[in-house]
Amino acid sequence: xxxxxxxxxxxxxxxxSQLNLTRKMGVTARCHAAKIIDGxxxxxxxxxxxxxxxxGFKSKGGxxxxxxxxxxxxxxxxxxxxxxKIKAAQYTGIESENIRLPSSTTQNQLLDLIHxxxxxxxVDGILVQLPVAAHMNEKKICNAVAPNKDVDGFNVxxxxxxxxxxxxxxxxxxxxxxxxxxxxxxxxFGKNAVVCGRSKNVGMPIAMLLHADGIYETKAxxxxxxxCHRYTPPDKLALFTKTADIIVTAAGVPNLITADMVKxxxxxxxxxxxxxxxxxxxxxxxxxxxxxEGVRQKASYITPVPxxxxxxxxxxxxxxxxxxxxxxxxxx
Amino acid sequence: xxxxxxxxxxxxxxxxSQLNLTRKMGVTARCHAAKIIDGxxxxxxxxxxxxxxxxGFKSKGGxxxxxxxxxxxxxxxxxxxxxxKIKAAQYTGIESENIRLPSSTTQNQLLDLIHxxxxxxxVDGILVQLPVAAHMNEKKICNAVAPNKDVDGFNVxxxxxxxxxxxxxxxxxxxxxxxxxxxxxxxxFGKNAVVCGRSKNVGMPIAMLLHADGIYETKAxxxxxxxCHRYTPPDKLALFTKTADIIVTAAGVPNLITADMVKxxxxxxxxxxxxxxxxxxxxxxxxxxxxxEGVRQKASYITPVPxxxxxxxxxxxxxxxxxxxxxxxxxx
Numbered sequence: 044x045x046x047x048x049x050x051x052x053x054x055x056x057x058x059x060s061q062l063n064l065t066r067k068m069g070v071t072a073r074c075h076a077a078k079i080i081d082g083x084x085x086x087x088x089x090x091x092x093x094x095x096x097x098x099g100f101k102s103k104g105g106x107x108x109x110x111x112x113x114x115x116x117x118x119x120x121x122x123x124x125x126x127x128k129i130k131a132a133q134y135t136g137i138e139s140e141n142i143r144l145p146s147s148t149t150q151n152q153l154l155d156l157i158h159x160x161x162x163x164x165x166v167d168g169i170l171v172q173l174p175v176a177a178h179m180n181e182k183k184i185c186n187a188v189a190p191n192k193d194v195d196g197f198n199v200x201x202x203x204x205x206x207x208x209x210x211x212x213x214x215x216x217x218x219x220x221x222x223x224x225x226x227x228x229x230x231x232f233g234k235n236a237v238v239c240g241r242s243k244n245v246g247m248p249i250a251m252l253l254h255a256d257g258i259y260e261t262k263a264x265x266x267x268x269x270x271c272h273r274y275t276p277p278d279k280l281a282l283f284t285k286t287a288d289i290i291v292t293a294a295g296v297p298n299l300i301t302a303d304m305v306k307x308x309x310x311x312x313x314x315x316x317x318x319x320x321x322x323x324x325x326x327x328x329x330x331x332x333x334x335x336e337g338v339r340q341k342a343s344y345i346t347p348v349p350x351x352x353x354x355x356x357x358x359x360x361x362x363x364x365x366x367x368x369x370x371x372x373x374x375x
Numbered sequence: 376x377x378x379x380x381x382x383x384x385x386x387x388x389x390x391x392s393q394l395n396l397t398r399k400m401g402v403t404a405r406c407h408a409a410k411i412i413d414g415x416x417x418x419x420x421x422x423x424x425x426x427x428x429x430x431g432f433k434s435k436g437g438x439x440x441x442x443x444x445x446x447x448x449x450x451x452x453x454x455x456x457x458x459x460k461i462k463a464a465q466y467t468g469i470e471s472e473n474i475r476l477p478s479s480t481t482q483n484q485l486l487d488l489i490h491x492x493x494x495x496x497x498v499d500g501i502l503v504q505l506p507v508a509a510h511m512n513e514k515k516i517c518n519a520v521a522p523n524k525d526v527d528g529f530n531v532x533x534x535x536x537x538x539x540x541x542x543x544x545x546x547x548x549x550x551x552x553x554x555x556x557x558x559x560x561x562x563x564f565g566k567n568a569v570v571c572g573r574s575k576n577v578g579m580p581i582a583m584l585l586h587a588d589g590i591y592e593t594k595a596x597x598x599x600x601x602x603c604h605r606y607t608p609p610d611k612l613a614l615f616t617k618t619a620d621i622i623v624t625a626a627g628v629p630n631l632i633t634a635d636m637v638k639x640x641x642x643x644x645x646x647x648x649x650x651x652x653x654x655x656x657x658x659x660x661x662x663x664x665x666x667x668e669g670v671r672q673k674a675s676y677i678t679p680v681p682x683x684x685x686x687x688x689x690x691x692x693x694x695x696x697x698x699x700x701x702x703x704x705x706x707x
Contacts, residue, residue, distance in 0.1 A: 203535025
């Protein structure tokens with residue numbers, strides 16, 4: 044992939060060394076590499092905060108929050124995700140139950156279970172690990188979870204509420220992206236934000252949160268927000284990313300965003316998770332949608348993959364479970 | 376307001392007449408004024424279609440669709456709007472009832488009425504004219520209307536559904552904008568669309584529909600969509616509008632979009648309704664958000680105000696009532 048910024052940087056360095064003018068030219072400021080956002084550390088901090096708050100409730104005689112994680116079938120990736128969620132729950136002091144159902148479970152059996160958990164006052168959060176079995180209607184399952192226990196934020200009522208800037212459960216990944224932006228101190232007010240990818244669980248909610256109007260219940264985003272997607276022509280995409288103060292990519296396309304496509308000082312949040320083969324070693328590795336090495340030379344902030352948005356997701360799920368426990372969101 | 380396009384046009388005309396080269400220079404093509412979209416005629420056509428379809432149902436022994444329009448209090452603007460809706464219903468063969476309640480009506484009384492209408496199988500569409508009385512919670516009222524009778528599309532469940540590109544009742548104004556775009560043959564696929572204004576009943580739904588992904592239940596919009604709003608700095612707004620193939624304004628700001636801010640061939644849909652004083656006559660007149668005379672010199676299509684989007688709204692409400700009657704949208 045062409046890496047114009049890096050090449051320009053190297054050329055400048057060469058010229059500088061020839062001219063021996065290093066100090067006068069202020070190269071450090073111009074080619075200052077981005078601050079790499081440590082998603083793992085931030086996630087850890089959030090988990091500590093959740094843990095402390097739960098400890099507080101318990102010390103006053105309260106019970107622990109309770110999270111039910113339902114898994115249908117034996118998908119190995121799902122098993123890993125569920126395991127991480129249960130582990131985070133244990134760490135933060137959230138009681139949890141991992142209900143594993145055989146893939147032969149009927150949709151009605153699963154719906155009956157969800158209804159039982161909805162009615163159980165000791166259960167604060169309910170999560171059905173996706174994808175569900177092929178014979179099930181995913182939307183019907185997600186919409187069966189009581190909105191006030193819907194810690195994944197996939198019930199369409201929660202979608203509607205957060206789309207009109209009302210307090211609602213926000214899916215963990217978009218919530219994690221906004222938490223990164225806020226905790227890092229990246230300004231969104233009046234800025235240009237570009238979201239690459241319009242998936243209903245990630246790209247769309249992020250676009251809604253970035254442009255959210257502070258006159259309603261939720262925090263203002265107030266960014267001018269452009270939603271790009273697979274039908275955005277490459278030259279148009281570059282046009283938008285070049286004007287962007289903030290770029291959030293959730294497209295699942297390695298090297299979608301390269302250094303020549305961004306302006307100096309951009310903040311880049313990379314939600315992509317792509318498995319690619321390393322050209323040198325031949326080994327499989329995880330990368331995001333961003334040419335990290337190139338873009339970091341121009342960006343002010345950048346999240347790595349792995350270790351950026353990824354770890355935040357589980358932490359935000361714990362936060363959502365705590366919110367469900369505290370019953371602070373009215374969903375009547 | 377500066378009107379660069381018009382001035383440029385006049386200057387070119389002057390040069391041409393001096394050089395007497397009119398035919399050779401192809402001025403017509405360059406300065407071709409926009410096709411003005413006749414919203415009134417389009418709305419009339421939609422009403423005819425609704426009328427014909429209802430006639431068909433009746434000729435097969437079916438009953439007419441039934442729309443309830445509830446008005447609380449005596450707001451004169453509301454009275455006019457309601458009157459227009461009832462008139463359109465009569466025209467199209469929709470039976471309707473205008474339920475007028477005194478402003479002293481309590482919220483619970485109104486909710487009880489809505490619940491009665493929800494349970495009545497002879498009622499297809501229910502509409503509460505907004506704004507409701509000051510002592511009422513507007514959201515609670517809108518959310519009380521059964522989703523499958525919610526012809527205004529203001530119930531948060533309908534919002535959630537259309538935001539995830541599922542079939543749902545879409546508020547009449549955004550639905551009217553998309554109908555104009557489709558019937559006029561304005562291409563959205565892969566185009567740049569700019570929406571000015573992010574209100575939850577107009578700007579936001581339009582942005583969602585313009586970028587909608589065709590892999591779900593609804594029609595694809597597939598435009599790269601930028602949401603601008605009151606915190607978009609003027610220079611940034613112009614940057615986006617200049618790249619736009621489609622501009623939809625719903626900001627309520629006269630002269631927000633001027634000729635110097637748009638590119639040749641742009642399609643402009645003006646949802647703004649602003650009452651301003653005419654500088655020459657001193658009389659009050661209705662204008663949109665767009666400098667109509669200036670922008671029409673560059674645009675391919677443009678809607679006037681009045682007579683553009685306005686008349687479409689009532690027609691789309693009739694269409695929504697017919698959809699409710701046909702029970703084609705599943706809202707379980």
